Amino acid sequence: xxxRDRIESALNGSGGKADYCEIRLEETDNTRLTYRGKxxxxxxxxxxxxxxxxxxSKGGWGFASFNSLDDLKTKVAEAVxxxxxxxGVKTELGEVEPHVDVVPAHIVNDPAKISLDEKKRLMDxxxxxxxxxxxxxxxxxxxxxxxxxxxxxxxxxxxxxQHQVHVISRISAQARDGGDVQQAGFSLGSQGxxxxxxxxxxxxxxxxxxxxxxxxxxxxxGGERTVILDPVLAxxxxxxxxxxxxxxxxxxxNEKLREIMYMGRKFGGKHLNFTDGAAIxxxxxxxxxxxxxxxxxxxxxxxxxxxxxxxxxxxxxxxMGETPTGNARAIGYNFxxxxxxxxxxxxxxxxxxxxxxxxxxxxxxxxxxxGGMTQHEMFTFSSGEAYxxxxxxxxxxxxxxxxxxNLFETLKNLDGxxxxxxxxQGGGCGKGGQMPLPVSNGSPHIRIxxxxxSGA
Amino acid sequence: MSEALLNAxxxxxxxxxxxxxxxxxxxxxFEANRLKEIMRRDTSGVALRVIDGxxxxxxxxxxxxxxxxxxxxxxxxxxxxxxxxxxFPAPSEYPEVETFDPAVPQVSQQSMIDxxxxxxxxxxxxWPDLLCDASVGWSTGxxxxxxxxxxxxxxxxxxxxxxxGAQLIRGTDMLNVWAGYGSSKLFGDADLDRxxxxxxxxxxxxxxTAQATSNTGDLxxxxxxxxxxxxxxxxxxxxxxxxxxxxxxxxxxxxxxxxIVDGRISIFDDPLIPGASGSRPFDDEGVASRKHGLxxxxxxxxxxxxxxxxxxxxxxxTGAAGRGLASSPSPGTSVIDIAPGDMSFDDMIAGVKDGLVxxxxxxxxQGNELGGDFRANVSLGYRIExxxxxxRVKDTMISGNVYKVLSQVExxxxxxxxxxxxxRSPAIQCLGVEVAAKDE
Numbered sequence: 001x002x003x004r005d006r007i008e009s010a011l012n013g014s015g016g017k018a019d020y021c022e023i024r025l026e027e028t029d030n031t032r033l034t035y036r037g038k039x040x041x042x043x044x045x046x047x048x049x050x051x052x053x054x055x056x057s058k059g060g061w062g063f064a065s066f067n068s069l070d071d072l073k074t075k076v077a078e079a080v081x082x083x084x085x086x087x088g089v090k091t092e093l094g095e096v097e098p099h100v101d102v103v104p105a106h107i108v109n110d111p112a113k114i115s116l117d118e119k120k121r122l123m124d125x126x127x128x129x130x131x132x133x134x135x136x137x138x139x140x141x142x143x144x145x146x147x148x149x150x151x152x153x154x155x156x157x158x159x160x161x162q163h164q165v166h167v168i169s170r171i172s173a174q175a176r177d178g179g180d181v182q183q184a185g186f187s188l189g190s191q192g193x194x195x196x197x198x199x200x201x202x203x204x205x206x207x208x209x210x211x212x213x214x215x216x217x218x219x220x221x222g223g224e225r226t227v228i229l230d231p232v233l234a235x236x237x238x239x240x241x242x243x244x245x246x247x248x249x250x251x252x253x254n255e256k257l258r259e260i261m262y263m264g265r266k267f268g269g270k271h272l273n274f275t276d277g278a279a280i281x282x283x284x285x286x287x288x289x290x291x292x293x294x295x296x297x298x299x300x301x302x303x304x305x306x307x308x309x310x311x312x313x314x315x316x317x318x319x320m321g322e323t324p325t326g327n328a329r330a331i332g333y334n335f336x337x338x339x340x341x342x343x344x345x346x347x348x349x350x351x352x353x354x355x356x357x358x359x360x361x362x363x364x365x366x367x368x369x370x371g372g373m374t375q376h377e378m379f380t381f382s383s384g385e386a387y388x389x390x391x392x393x394x395x396x397x398x399x400x401x402x403x404x405x406n407l408f409e410t411l412k413n414l415d416g417x418x419x420x421x422x423x424x425q426g427g428g429c430g431k432g433g434q435m436p437l438p439v440s441n442g443s444p445h446i447r448i449x450x451x452x453x454s455g456a
Numbered sequence: 457m458s459e460a461l462l463n464a465x466x467x468x469x470x471x472x473x474x475x476x477x478x479x480x481x482x483x484x485x486f487e488a489n490r491l492k493e494i495m496r497r498d499t500s501g502v503a504l505r506v507i508d509g510x511x512x513x514x515x516x517x518x519x520x521x522x523x524x525x526x527x528x529x530x531x532x533x534x535x536x537x538x539x540x541x542x543x544f545p546a547p548s549e550y551p552e553v554e555t556f557d558p559a560v561p562q563v564s565q566q567s568m569i570d571x572x573x574x575x576x577x578x579x580x581x582x583w584p585d586l587l588c589d590a591s592v593g594w595s596t597g598x599x600x601x602x603x604x605x606x607x608x609x610x611x612x613x614x615x616x617x618x619x620x621g622a623q624l625i626r627g628t629d630m631l632n633v634w635a636g637y638g639s640s641k642l643f644g645d646a647d648l649d650r651x652x653x654x655x656x657x658x659x660x661x662x663x664x665t666a667q668a669t670s671n672t673g674d675l676x677x678x679x680x681x682x683x684x685x686x687x688x689x690x691x692x693x694x695x696x697x698x699x700x701x702x703x704x705x706x707x708x709x710x711x712x713x714x715x716i717v718d719g720r721i722s723i724f725d726d727p728l729i730p731g732a733s734g735s736r737p738f739d740d741e742g743v744a745s746r747k748h749g750l751x752x753x754x755x756x757x758x759x760x761x762x763x764x765x766x767x768x769x770x771x772x773x774t775g776a777a778g779r780g781l782a783s784s785p786s787p788g789t790s791v792i793d794i795a796p797g798d799m800s801f802d803d804m805i806a807g808v809k810d811g812l813v814x815x816x817x818x819x820x821x822q823g824n825e826l827g828g829d830f831r832a833n834v835s836l837g838y839r840i841e842x843x844x845x846x847x848r849v850k851d852t853m854i855s856g857n858v859y860k861v862l863s864q865v866e867x868x869x870x871x872x873x874x875x876x877x878x879x880r881s882p883a884i885q886c887l888g889v890e891v892a893a894k895d896e
Contacts, residue, residue: 027519030782037703040538042514045529046782048501049519061493067500067518082494085565120536138705174826179707179859181827222670222853222892253488254587256625334497371822376630378850380819380833402822404833404853408628452894454831454853 001102001161007153010053010072014155018055018062018080019091022154024291025051025069026333028146031111033120035127035141043120050333053079056093056315060086065334092318096294098158103288105163106281108193111145112165119143122197126204130173133208135215137176140185143169143197150291158293165192166284166438170426171200173208175215182214182399184384186368187426189284189438196425210385210397219399220388222454226363227403228356228447231422233369233383235441238274238346239429240372240379241407246276246301246309247327247431248316249339250376257376258320265307267411271349274302276311278326278342284425285342285439292337294326313339331434338432346443349417354392356416356447363389364453366401369424380404401453410448418444458602461504464527466604469508469534471544473603475740476502477781481615483593484568489576489586491569501781506530507544511537512764514784541767544603550737550744554730559642560594560614568592571648575620578652583659586622593617594642599740607742615733616642617877620651624659631848633658633836638877641731658815658836664847666839668893669810673856676811676866677889678804678840681873681881683814687832689792689879691825691858692723696750696758698765698776698787705826707859712756717862719754720797725776727790733877734791741777741785748774762787796882797868804867804885806843812891813838813845814854823855831855851894864888 007023014021028048034041052065053075062082064075111119123143130139145167153159172185184207190196229237244250251257277298278287287296292314299309312320313328316339328337357365368384382402388395421444428436458474465472478500485493503516504526513534515526572590579586593616600610617638624631635654637647669675679687700706708716727735727745738744741763749757761769762777762785777785805813817832834852838845862884869883 036699037705040536041699042512042784043533043537044514044516044782044784045533046515047517047519047522047525048782049517049522060491063493063495064498065496066498068498068520078496082496085569086491086494088490116533116536138703174705176705176707176827179827179857181705181707181824183824183826222855222890224894254623254625256587257630260625260628334499336493336495371819373819375632375818375835377628378630378818378833378835380822380853382819382822400823402819402831402833402853402855404819404851406628406851452851452853452892454855454892 001159003151004153004159006072007151007159010076011153011155014055014076014080018057018083020093020155021053021055021076021080022152023051023053023072024333025151027149030144030146031116032144033123035123035139037138038131052333054336055079055083056091057083057087059088059091062086063336093314094312094317094324096314096324098154098156099289099293099295100159101289103160103162105165106192107165109195110165110192111167111194112147114194126171126200129201129204130208133205133212135175135212136173136208138174140172140174152291152293154293160289160293162287162289164287167194167196168426169197171204171207173211175211177215180215182211184210184214189425191282191284191286213397214399217397217399220364220401224450224452226360226447226449227451227453228360228363228365228389228445230367230445231420231443232424233366234346234443234446235424236369236372236381236427238443239341239344239439239441240374240381241405241410242274242301243276243341243344244374245376245407246311247339248310248312248320251310252316252319261307263307266305267302267307268305268414270304271417272302272305272411272414273347274345275300275347276341276344280343283343283423283440290326290328290337291330292328294324294328296326299325311339311341313337329437331437335434338434340431340437341429341439343440343442346417346446348419348421348444351416351418352420353418353445356418356445357389357392357394360389360392364401365389365394366403370400377407379407404452404454410451413449413451414446415449416447418446420444458502458600461502461523461526462602462604465504465506465530468527468531469506471507471604473505473544473601474502475779476600477597479595479597481593481595483591484565484572486572486576486588486590489580489588491573494565503781504530505784506534507540508534510540511535512540513537516782518781540764542763544605545607545741545743545763546605547607548744550609551728553728553735553737553745555611555613555640555735557614557641560616561596563594563616563642571618575648575652579622579655582656583624586624588620588622590620601740601742603742609738609742611737614640618648618651620655622655622659629665631662633662636876637874638733639731640733640735661838661845662848666847666849668812668839668849668852668891670893671891673888673890675891676808676885676887677854678808678811678813678883678885680813680815680883681875682816684794684881684884685875685879686817686820687814687830688858688862690821691828691830693789694825695828696760698759698761700826701759702765702768707827708756712758714756715754716756716859717751717754718865720865720868721751721754721862722795723751724749724793725760725789725791726793729791729793732791736790739775739777740779741773743773743775743777745775745790748776760787760789792879794872794881796870796872798870799867801869801883804869804883805840805845808840809842811840812849813840828858830858849893853892854889856889861886861888
């Protein structure tokens, strides 16, 4: 236990002056390759060492982050003094048993054991494949792997070391006709498995061909339509439209929002079942303990259309009279943990894709994601691909669309859930300046009536 | 030590560059109308870039004990790295730019707390139902760049900033408004009042809700300075980014010197503006800063270039390199300055029979930005009817193309306003913005 003595001795003495204090140290190693245009753009290896002290006194928080681990005791004193200067009312933190544990990385095929030469040759190969398709103007390829070791101790007596290894890649092809630039691509990721970036030839060529084909695809008029979302985009939908509003820190000190997001509120039909949790092993948002040392859980958010749970840190749980769910996460040592999603899922229903298509006379089938954002009840996200649906059949490709809506109405309009749950591991979430945090989303195909989409 | 690292790298490789940063920041933040957290963040780290055998290697660390590893790592990466199209620059004269205000590090914790509290209280006086958050903070930073061609340059900068946000919930209708400003100089009541005015104006205009008129671009849209930043800036600037120009994906790649938008539009990247967030004497590769015309009187100036993209295009760096500690330099903007026009903002609104005012978008940047396209949900915008703002629009999406929209400019307001301290813009009224609204 590498830093246990240093952390415990630095924390020693914080008691009495603060209600709670914690130290989180972090060691990172990253490799990154990017391609842009025709060739390799950058190749970089970076390493990091840093840490922070966080303290709370009478409900007020102090936080000090640093790169040098010297004088940890002084840094504890500084964070404690900051917390005391905030003052306020009283500290409320949900009870968590203090664990002592060392958690090794979840490894399938460790990217650290793959030579840089091999990684570069593979990405060179994908770059060549993109360019092998006629009409390509640029390839945008990112490969990255990261190793993050955290060393956490708190004044309750917890000491937890955790190691996480992530692999991500985004491969995108671009085609241009004068001022018209179209792109198509895909993202993927894994925890601890380099193999996820292997054997992508067909996907790469398919993306490049789609980018070229988009130049001659028509765009559709904006307006309300029936849309069917593939599992990837439906996963982004549940993350954006619902997930963020179930984060306790968005709600706990907001009386009005608490009135809206009350337990037992009905959002839609019995086919709506949403879950979030890091306790599923091996997904990108999975871990054993969150960044406050709380064990991971699986939290049912919506059961049969009714709000039954939300995501918490120790503080938001205590202030709402609920239980910590292990969702306090920080992107790195220079940020305090805040309430975040982990692996967010719309659970499978019974319909197959044909059932969902049946009766849709004029709709849009949207696949793959480009991005998404939420501001409370408003959300918006973009598809990577779009196809017209006429008389229950998926027809020609059109240009990708953006979907937008209001959570409350949209969930009422979500009238079909497929039986084909698929996970998307290529996402990263941003909140409070902390981005990209590894998360995954999953869903079967879903259907939404009267969804506002923008063409062009 | 930077010298030792540079010497070790220069001894082994053809060329080398060491970039070192140190900073400390002191934010205080308020949540739900109350002081919530006081922070201090210290950052330090070093990056080494080498050119060896014509290829670039890059490595960085924030772990002082591992600095010596950088030489080996950058060297081994250079075997695989991108081809260098440049040499590290020799020393040159740098302009004098105001980036440091000694008053900033003197700001006390209590003074920041009082400032945040004061802003929140003033808003609550008028709107007791608001839920406000705020942050006030200062930081100092020191950057030093050295290279094997003899550059050894450094400067210190300060930053002082203030941000206030307010939320109003009525039923399931949620309104968020905010304002923020940052500068290398300490600022006081006049600028804080300006922030309050911005928030108050948003709250007033959003008191009622209104239905937008769906149209295909024949109704005028007024972008406030913040709206310009949220909607037009990114798709526009991506066309000037040296990387996009060098790889041919910018639609401007072969249009320099041509008229691309309305002749009243002039946009500069100007890192010499005193006190602006982003002003600097030299860029992150040690190249002298200069004012750079992106668009002058509607005519495309030139791309923003760092050393690598300049080399690829057979040009000189425009001093546009930016970088974080963990990433190689790449070209970008410093401070954007858009020239004002000749009509007052109030007169602009008064002259519109049916149209929209756009302040903020949700989900911008998801479309074909490289081609100049924008599309997003209007998170804060208002309907104008017969020359008056009648209320906030919701469930409304806008889309368009920045080059087309800026070719259909109707009016430009006569005063430029700072948007978060790194962009100055007037309000711009144009046609060509497609509006899709959900029917009530």
